[in-house]
Amino acid sequence: MTALHGALVARIARTGPISVADYMTECLLHPTHGYYTTRDPLGAEGDFTTAPEISQMFGEMIGLWLAQVWMDQGAPGEFALVELGPGRGTLMADALRATARVPGFHAGLRLHLVEASPALRARQEAALQGHEVTFHDHPASLPDLPTYLIANEFFDALPIRQFQRAKTGWHERMIGVVDGQLAWGLAPEAPVEALADRVADTHEGQVVEWNASAQALAADFGNRIEALGGAALILDYGDEVSIGDTLQAVRGHAPVDALASPGATDLTAHVAFGPLASASRARASRLTPQGVFLERLGITARAEALAAKLQGAALDSHIAAHRRLTHPSEMGTLFKVLALTPTHCPAPPGLEPA
Numbered sequence: 413m414t415a416l417h418g419a420l421v422a423r424i425a426r427t428g429p430i431s432v433a434d435y436m437t438e439c440l441l442h443p444t445h446g447y448y449t450t451r452d453p454l455g456a457e458g459d460f461t462t463a464p465e466i467s468q469m470f471g472e473m474i475g476l477w478l479a480q481v482w483m484d485q486g487a488p489g490e491f492a493l494v495e496l497g498p499g500r501g502t503l504m505a506d507a508l509r510a511t512a513r514v515p516g517f518h519a520g521l522r523l524h525l526v527e528a529s530p531a532l533r534a535r536q537e538a539a540l541q542g543h544e545v546t547f548h549d550h551p552a553s554l555p556d557l558p559t560y561l562i563a564n565e566f567f568d569a570l571p572i573r574q575f576q577r578a579k580t581g582w583h584e585r586m587i588g589v590v591d592g593q594l595a596w597g598l599a600p601e602a603p604v605e606a607l608a609d610r611v612a613d614t615h616e617g618q619v620v621e622w623n624a625s626a627q628a629l630a631a632d633f634g635n636r637i638e639a640l641g642g643a644a645l646i647l648d649y650g651d652e653v654s655i656g657d658t659l660q661a662v663r664g665h666a667p668v669d670a671l672a673s674p675g676a677t678d679l680t681a682h683v684a685f686g687p688l689a690s691a692s693r694a695r696a697s698r699l700t701p702q703g704v705f706l707e708r709l710g711i712t713a714r715a716e717a718l719a720a721k722l723q724g725a726a727l728d729s730h731i732a733a734h735r736r737l738t739h740p741s742e743m744g745t746l747f748k749v750l751a752l753t754p755t756h757c758p759a760p761p762g763l764e765p766a
């Protein structure tokens with residue numbers, strides 16, 4: 413049993429069952445026992461791997477995308493380059509290397525990273541040596557500058573609430589205690605205003621997830637980008653709308669029980685992109701599979717150029733990495749891309765207007 417398990421059992425005994433959102437927040441961000449607050453979970457020895465850790469090509473493509481959008485908007489002299497949840501800083505380091513020769517881009521950029529984990533902040537500083545970095549606990553403190561923002565596998569870590577469809581209302585899925593152990597339960601049926609439009613496309617017993625924090629962030633970034641210029645590029649696993657229970661716990665690259673070791677396993681949920689697009693005042697792109705997006709940006713030409721310098725095992729693993737990022741049976745289709753750009757600007761590279 414983890415220390416956080418004991419703390420949660422005591423809290424529930426005192427004040428009653430908690431929502432999935434409260435559970436995720438405690439498990440991921442608890443100041444002393446939280447998953448992200450206490451470790452670097454990435455890489456082969458960690459619990460999961462992400463696209464920038466698979467190949468340098470991922471961060472390079474995104475860096476060039478950001479620089480192109482910046483140029484299309486008249487190359488504003490001073491701007492914020494922002495990443496939410498930068499992990500080990502690999503994506504940003506690759507993006508900065510790829511854009512080093514874009515005239516004026518590095519001179520104008522102010523690097524702002526939103527990161528909750530002290531362990532990962534240290535990794536990011538090391539990866540980005542030579543660049544001045546400002547850290548933020550929350551996007552609310554970002555400066556009022558044109559904002560070019562990237563979030564890869566960040567929105568999936570934001571807390572969701574889950575609701576099971578009843579006759580006309582919903583039962584919220586809650587976490588309580590049975591015989592001293594955390595256990596699933598259902599709150600009494602009640603109407604849920606935020607899910608009013610989901611009664612028509614669901615049937616009794618189906619689960620729908622609602623991510624209030626993600627929608628609030630999309631609304632904030634939409635306002636910021638529409639008013640100040642810039643763009644947001646959100647990459648994650650998910651789809652247009654939420655349907656079904658997608659809460660996922662992972663440890664050592666394998667799925668585990670979400671309630672078994674709170675604070676010691678990663679917890680994520682699929683991102684529902686439709687509500688993010690609707691929450692934004694800026695223009696949302698069409699939701700596009702990651703593989704299609706990367707192909708349109710020229711990842712295959714870049715892969716071939718890199719392959720020319722490789723042989724043997726290094727060449728094999730480079731080819732496998734390209735396939736893993738783009739192939740429909742790997743990350744190419746499950747992962748999606750959504751961009752927000754000002755309504756008066758041209759559509760960004762690789763993405764159509766919605």
Ligand code: SAH
Nearest residue numbers: 448462497498499526527528529564565569
């Ligand atoms: N983008 C990176 C890491 C993804 S893991 C990559 O692609 O490799 C999720 C990242 O988001 C981690 O850096 C984690 O510490 C951070 N994070 C999760 N929830 C957060 C929150 N609420 N506020 C700030 N950072 C958060």
